[in-house]
Every structure is written in structure tokens, then in C-alpha cells.
Amino acid sequence: MPAVDAATLRRMGALAGARCPICRKSAGPRPENPVFPFCSPQCKLVDLGHWLDGGYRVPGPPVSSTGDAETLESKGRTDGLDGNSQEEDE
Numbered sequence: 001m002p003a004v005d006a007a008t009l010r011r012m013g014a015l016a017g018a019r020c021p022i023c024r025k026s027a028g029p030r031p032e033n034p035v036f037p038f039c040s041p042q043c044k045l046v047d048l049g050h051w052l053d054g055g056y057r058v059p060g061p062p063v064s065s066t067g068d069a070e071t072l073e074s075k076g077r078t079d080g081l082d083g084n085s086q087e088e089d090e
């Protein structure tokens with residue numbers, strides 16, 4: 001009598017490995033597959049190519065230059081000087 005049936009073997013296989021996100025072939029389990037979750041180095045390169053093309057670009061705020069803080073500071077200083085010189089009347 002067999003210790004495990006085909007269904008159990010298939011389930012064990014699903015747990016041990018994963019499907020390659022590029023070609024949908026079954027990829028080997030992590031310990032013995034250096035390119036996990038891909039099935040082969042080729043598929044890993046294809047995925048890397050998608051990143052470099054900008055297909056997987058992560059949205060985020062644009063990186064601003066350091067000039068912003070300086071502009072705000074000089075604007076505030078100008079306003080303050082104008083108000084003081086007009087109110088000073090003894």
C-alpha cells in the first residue's frame with residue numbers, strides 16, 4: 001500500500017516550489033533554486049528587463065532640488081521689512 005497518493009504528492013510539490021511569474025513553468029524550491037521564484041536565470045533576466053524598461057516603476061513624490069527652502073525664506077524676509085518701515089511713525 002502506498003504511503004502517499006498522487007494528490008498528496010502534487011500538493012507537496014505546490015508547497016515546495018512555485019510558478020515562474022515569467023513563463024508559468026514550475027520553479028524549483030528556494031534552497032536549491034538560486035533564481036527563486038523564477039524557473040531559470042533567463043526568466044530572472046526577463047523580469048529585470050521589465051524593471052529597467054520602467055514597466056514596474058513605483059509611483060512616488062518627485063525629488064525636489066535644495067533651492068526650495070531658500071526661496072521661501074527670502075520671500076518672508078522681504079514682507080516683514082516692508083511692514084515695519086511703514087508702521088514706524090512716532
Ligand SMILES: [Zn+2]
Pocket residue numbers: 020021022023024025038039040043
Ligand atoms: Zn520561467
